Amino acid sequence: MKARSRRPFPAWIAAVVALSAALGCGAAGAQAGLWRVSFAGVRGVRPGMTTAEVARRWNVRFSFSTGSARGCKIGGFKKGGLSGGALFQAGKFDAVWFDRGVTTPEGVRVGSRVAELRRIYGARLRHAQNLYDPKRPLYYVRGGKSRLFLEFFPDRKGRIVRIGFGDRFVLVQEGCD
Secondary structure, rough: OOOOOOOOOOHHHHHHHHHHHHHHHOOOOOOOOOOEEOOOEEEEEEEEOEHHHHHHHHOOOOEEOOOOOOOEEEEEEOOEEEEEEEEEEEEEEEEEEEEOEEEEOEEEEEOHHHHHHHHHHHOOOOOEOOOOOOOOOEEEEEEEEEEEEEEEEEEOEEEEEEEEEEHHHHOOOOOOO
């Protein structure tokens, strides 16, 4: 990946992180209503799908931010107990970050601890430097036939506040880098 500049954190991501921290722990992963996020996708959505296809599959309406790079769109969404933001480039889905309402097949959810990630994913768990807070690395696992990513963003206390899914752009910390 190319080097990234230190631009301000996109406002919607800062809001997502703040809201997630305020919400704290959610219900158990088996709770009804949680969407499953895995290497196979999220409710039939995988990288490369159009914005309209993703909106239709998830039955959501995206609220797109302005000021992004040409061809880049970042759209927030809410549906019941689910909320997050998705990144689209040239009208195609690349990645999504959820701040509530999802679980992995292994039971990782917003509110889970980094220690659980280590126990569940073991040597497969990797981390990347957080451009904005070196004390909070970004954790990720790569897998599935397409070698897609699951990303986990913890707070300073080691609790997961955001879970991401997508191609390599799920690891980008500043929009469409």
